[in-house]
Amino acid sequence: MKNGYIVEVKKLSKSFGDNQVLNDVSIGFVDGEISVVIGKSGTGKSVLIKNIIGILKPDAGDILYNGKSIYALDTQEYTQYRQSFGYLFQESALFDSMNVFDNIAFPLVEVKKIKDKRYIERFVNEKLEWVGLPGTGKLYPAELSGGMKKRAALARALAISPQILLFDEPTTGLDPVLSESIDELILRVNNELGLTCIVISHDIPATFRIAHKIALLHDTRIQFHGTPREAVAADVPMLKKFITNSFVSVDEVGD
Amino acid sequence: MSNGGTRSFKQMILGSFETAGNFFLFLVNVLKWIFRPPYRMRRLLAEVEKIGANSFPVIALSSIAIGMIFALQLASLLGLFRTEILIGAAVGMTMTRELAPFITAIMLVARDGSAMAAEIGTMKVTEQLDAMTTMTVDPVHFLVVPKVLASVISFPLLTAASNVLGVFGAYVVGVLGLGIDKSGFFDQLYWFVDPDDVYTGIIKAAVFGFLVSVICTFFGFHTQRGAKAVGESTTKAVVTSALFIFVADYVMTDLMLKLVF
Incomplete structure (x- = not known):
């Protein structure tokens, strides 16, 4: 793992029809860190x-995992690569025809092919407790609040035993108090389980609370990549705008 | 035609080719996964229960009704020649060869095909399919294959039930209602209806089951964004399935008339 990157994106381009979304994007994610892409x-x-x-294929460029191109992996290695990720979707994406227990058991049964029912039950209950949702296994996703759904989805993402967790706008649609609890959960995932976290967000206060590294994606390219301290000092107009528009002092609000 | 009209016509033609191409790829994908383990028997049985067992009441009611209506119409026609005794045979032949597989397929498109498209479409727009993919579980393997296999099993079973219940409807009207001789009714039925009539109808039903399930899940998979798109996919799935049933029925009837009867 050269330069400590567990995943490195190199000169990646992607367009949909005439719409160029990513152009020559290069960015590395350091093992064991929380990187937030804003x-x-x-x-x-x-x-x-x-x-x-691997849900989408780039038009050009490369992605390295532990220094090795993922497009040079054989089928089995590529499957293992994909199983090293857990993905927390913006709307949680829990399977609504299954209860919470079955949602979390899904990767154990379908991916890890575990058949021992007692092990599955113990594992699921442990994960539910870890994310702060003990005793909710029998509930269906429709019966959960937004914050509970995120926690259940995190428990499901952890069930695959990933090395890297991807969070797609984890605090969108949540109130500030709930947002903070999700941030704390991301910090716990990083600190207690040692997982690399890649977070997509436009919640700047949350970003500064949790990030080891911040990257700004703007106009199809990475315009900035560095520590929060470097982000504050950086002379990147869009980054400045993001930061200044997100922090409002009590004095400015007035009476 | 204005330029805008020409452009939209061109887009429509290109869009149709794109849909046909995507359908072909989807079909190949389904066929590939059908033969690959793991074979999820529990999911298959759950789908057979949903598509087969739970659809039985609606198929039973419609088959009895069709048998009764058909018997009434035939009674007035055959009565002109004093051949009402042929009601059982006529209903039996048309049910086994044509009506039972057709009614079963149309009813199941409305009941289960629409549900398949809506279920998978909703999973698509709420990223549940993506969630499955990220866990390296192929949604076609997990969701579509059990539905296709369950349809190929359930459509023929329900068609067989529809054959019996259609004739039962004709019996109610003919024998109990119009007083036709009971043994004559069954004698003519036995004389005119061959096992080939039953087999060909069952084969048709299996083909319809495959077509309906693949078409409906395909439209579910290709749902665009939003709740409105789920409704549109469901409508397209039902209409396309119904049209394909007509076309497949004509082609198979033509083939069977040349090869079997």
Whole structure:
């Protein structure tokens, strides 16, 4: 793993018809860190993540995993590569025909091919407890609040035992208090489980709370990549705009 | 025709080719996954219960009704020649060869085909299919294959039930209602209806089951964004399935008349 990158995107381009979404995008994600990719809505943050995880194929460029191109992997290695990711979708994407228990058991049964029912039950209950949802296994996704859905989806993403967790706008649609609890969960995933986290967000306060590295995707390219401290000092107009528009002091609000 | 009209006509033609190409790729994908393990027997049985067992009441009611209506119409026609005794045979032949597989397929398109398209379409727009893909579980293998296999099993079984219940409807009207001789009714039925009539109808039903399930799941998979798109996919799935049933029925009837009867 040269330069500590677990995943490295090299000169990646992707377009849909005439719409160029990503152009020569290069960025590395350091093993064990939380990297947050920020940018305006529709700038291709989710497209970048979907290229990394293999849902989309790039038009050009390469993706390296532990220094090796994923396009040079054989079928079995590529499957293992994809199974090293957990993905927390923006709307959680829990299977609504299954209850919470079956949702979390799904990767154990279908991916890891585990048949021991007692092991599955113990594992699922442990994960539910870890994300703060004990005793909710029998509930269906429709019976959960937005925050509970995110937690259940995180438990499902963890069930595959990933090395890297991808979060697609994890706090969108949640109130500030719930948002903070999700941020704390991301920090716990990183600190306690040692997982690399790649987060897509336009929640700047949350970004500064959790990020080891911040990247700005704008106009089809990565315009900035560095630590939060470097982000504050950087002379990148769009980044400045993002930061200044997101932090409002009490003095400015007035009475 | 204005330029705008020409352009939209061209787009429509190109769009049709694109849909046909995507359907072909989807079909190849379904055929590929049907023969690959793991074979999810529990999911298959659940789908057979949903498509087969749970559809039985609606198929039973419509088959009995068709048998009764058909018997009434035939009674007035055959009565002109004092040959009402042929009601059982006429209903039996038309049910086994044509009506039972056709009614079963149309009813199941409305009941289960629409549900397949809506279920998979909703999963598409809420990223549940993507979630499955990211876990390296192929949605075609997990969701579509059990539905296709269950349809290929259930459509013929329900068609067989429809044959019996259609004749039962004709019996109710002919024997119990119009007083036709019971043994004559069954004697003519036995004399005119051959096993080939039953087999060909069952084969038709299996083909319809395959077509309907593949078409409906295809439109579910290609749902665009939003709740409105789910409705559009469901409508397209039902209309296209019904049209394909007509076309496939004509082709198979023509083939069977030349090869079997």
